[in-house]
Structure formats: C-alpha cells, structure tokens
Amino acid sequence: MNATTRLQGFGQRLKTYLLSADDGMLMRHFFHGLVVTSLVFIVIDWNELNTANQAHPGFDPMQPQAAPVLPPALTEGEPQNAPSDITADPSTLKQAIRFELKPGGILSAEGSIEPGAAARFAGEIEARGEYVKTVLLNSPGGAVGDALAMSKLIREKKLGTRVAAGALCASSCPIVMAGGVSREAEKGAVIGVHQIFNGSKEKLSPEQAMSDAQRTTADVSRHLEEMGIKSGLWLHAMETPPDRLYYLTPEEMTAFALVTDAATPVAKAKTK
Known part of the structure; x- marks a missing residue:
C-alpha cells in the first residue's frame, strides 16, 4: 500500500x-x-x-540583551553617536581584556578592563617584555585601579601606546593610554571620557561612595599630571555623567597632550 x-x-x-x-x-x-x-x-x-x-557560547536566551558598549555623547541637545565608526565587534569589547603579541613589537590589548586585568597585563609584560614596544588599545574601559596600574607599568617600561582607526578607547582606557612615552590616535580612532563610578556589586553608604570617588579622582588627577596630560582632559571627564561620554576631537587630544608628536616623545616626563 x-x-x-x-x-x-x-x-x-x-x-x-x-x-x-x-x-x-x-x-x-x-x-x-x-x-x-x-x-x-x-x-x-x-x-x-x-x-x-x-x-554562541555564553549566550543565554533567557537573559535580556546587554547594554550597548558605547553610551551616547554628552551634548546640549539630543545624545549623538561616536564621531567615527567603530569597527571592533561589540561582543569582543565586552569580554575581559585579552593580550596578543603581534609583529613589530605590538601588544594588542582588546576588551574590558576587569578587576585583575593589571595583574594579567604585568604577567604578559614579564613574559614578553623584551619584544613589546607599543601597546595597541581597543577597550571601553573598566576598573579604574587596574587601568592606573597598567598605565604606570607602561611608563615604567617606557612603552608607547596607540589607538588605531576604528578602535575605541573610552572611560578608564585613556588612563592606560596616558602611560605611553609616545601616544598616538590614528585618524578615526574614538576616544571618550566620563566620571568614575563604583561598578562593583558591593553596596556602599553614600558617605563611603563619595570618599572612594574623591580618593580615586585625586589618584587619577595626580597620575595624569605626572604623565604630562593637561588638566582639561580630566575636567571634561568629571563634568560628564557616567552614562554619557565626552568624545575628544583630534584638536583636543593634541591640546590636552593625550597624543604626542612622534618626534618628541614624553620619556623625560615624571615616571614615579
């Protein structure tokens, strides 16, 4: 049948x-x-x-989609997008920062600066330090304490820093960038700053939160001054809420000395 x-x-x-x-x-x-x-x-x-x-390992269909990597710009009117297109995969930027040695003495540092990132970075420099000349940054930022420690080690080892075209260096990432004895932002690089905030799950009293923020602000301000960065950069950061970004123009990057003349690195600046 x-x-x-x-x-x-x-x-x-x-x-x-x-x-x-x-x-x-x-x-x-x-x-x-x-x-x-x-x-x-x-x-x-x-x-x-x-x-x-x-x-897609790590994907949980029962959880809401994560917030965008980039908050909107701080403007007087409606929030605006970043001044240039970011070519990096957002999912990569949201992952813990990864270090990869590339040809030409370049150490790529891509992803979010999670607590403990500075220790991993120090281990990478310890293992590959003789080959590394420049740290190539592509990060939405993260833990300020780790960013400070990474920046100090970069200056101690007299390394350069660079943000490539289409890459991102935001939030605490410019603190890392500031450590370079030479600092470069290629045309189309996106660099932004905003206020520091307590991103941990630990619940603090308003008084403790304020105290921690003031102490961290003082630490960052002191470090940026020692790295040769002009105060205007950090003033823009402190004026910008943590859910916004102040995107730096190429002219501001130069005026604030966040980028340096390739012929005149800042190796003679304070290194303590």
Missing part, C-alpha cells in the same frame, strides 16, 4: 469518526490536540535555543 492510499484511508476514517462523534467528545479531542501541538512547538523552540547556545 503506497503513501497516497494510506492517506486516503486515514481521511475516510477521520470523516466517519467526526460524523458519528458527539460534541463533547469532539471538544475533548480538540483540546488534547492543542496540548500535543503546543508541546511539539515547545520542543522545536527549545532545540533552536540549544542550537543558538552551542553556536
């Missing part, structure tokens, strides 16, 4: 059943059919979610 004959026979039996069954029986079977159909679709959806999870 072929498939067509079997299908025709099934259709005839179904027709006979529907004509002979009472309304109550029909309603019960209709309800049971809905339940079975719902279960089938649940299984299909679950399989699709599992497939997505395997294709």
Whole structure:
C-alpha cells in the first residue's frame, strides 16, 4: 500500500469518526490536540535555543540583551553617536581584556578592563617584555585601579601606546593610554571620557561612595599630571555623567597632550 492510499484511508476514517462523534467528545479531542501541538512547538523552540547556545557560547536566551558598549555623547541637545565608526565587534569589547603579541613589537590589548586585568597585563609584560614596544588599545574601559596600574607599568617600561582607526578607547582606557612615552590616535580612532563610578556589586553608604570617588579622582588627577596630560582632559571627564561620554576631537587630544608628536616623545616626563 503506497503513501497516497494510506492517506486516503486515514481521511475516510477521520470523516466517519467526526460524523458519528458527539460534541463533547469532539471538544475533548480538540483540546488534547492543542496540548500535543503546543508541546511539539515547545520542543522545536527549545532545540533552536540549544542550537543558538552551542553556536554562541555564553549566550543565554533567557537573559535580556546587554547594554550597548558605547553610551551616547554628552551634548546640549539630543545624545549623538561616536564621531567615527567603530569597527571592533561589540561582543569582543565586552569580554575581559585579552593580550596578543603581534609583529613589530605590538601588544594588542582588546576588551574590558576587569578587576585583575593589571595583574594579567604585568604577567604578559614579564613574559614578553623584551619584544613589546607599543601597546595597541581597543577597550571601553573598566576598573579604574587596574587601568592606573597598567598605565604606570607602561611608563615604567617606557612603552608607547596607540589607538588605531576604528578602535575605541573610552572611560578608564585613556588612563592606560596616558602611560605611553609616545601616544598616538590614528585618524578615526574614538576616544571618550566620563566620571568614575563604583561598578562593583558591593553596596556602599553614600558617605563611603563619595570618599572612594574623591580618593580615586585625586589618584587619577595626580597620575595624569605626572604623565604630562593637561588638566582639561580630566575636567571634561568629571563634568560628564557616567552614562554619557565626552568624545575628544583630534584638536583636543593634541591640546590636552593625550597624543604626542612622534618626534618628541614624553620619556623625560615624571615616571614615579
């Protein structure tokens, strides 16, 4: 018996059943059919979610999408986008910072500066320091204490820093950049600053939070001055709420000495 004959026979039996069954029986079977159909679709959806999870490790379909990497710019009117396109994958920027040695003495540092990043960076420099000449930054920022420690080590080792075209250096990342004895932002690099804030899950009293913020602000201000950065940079940061970014223009990067003349590095600046 072929498939067509079997299908025709099934259709005839179904027709006979529907004509002979009472309304109550029909309603019960209709309800049971809905339940079975719902279960089938649940299984299909679950399989699709599992497939997505395997294709993208760490993806949790039950969690809301993460906030964008870049907050909007601080403006008098509506928030604006970054001044240049960022070519880096947002998911990469949100991951813990990764270090990779590239040709030409370049150490790539890409991702968020999580607590403990400074120790990992120090280990990388310890292992590969003789080859590293420049730290290539692409980061949305993160832990200020770790950014400070990374910046100080960069100056101690007399390394340069650079932000490539299409890359991002925001929040605490410019603190890292400031440590370079030479500092370069290629055309199309996006650099932005804002206020420091307590990103930890530890709940602090308003008094303790204020005290910590003031102490950290003093530490950063002192370090930037020692690195040869003009005060205007940090003033813009302190004036900008943590959910906004003040994007620096190329002219401001030069005026604040965040970028240096390649022919005149700042190696003779204070290094303590």
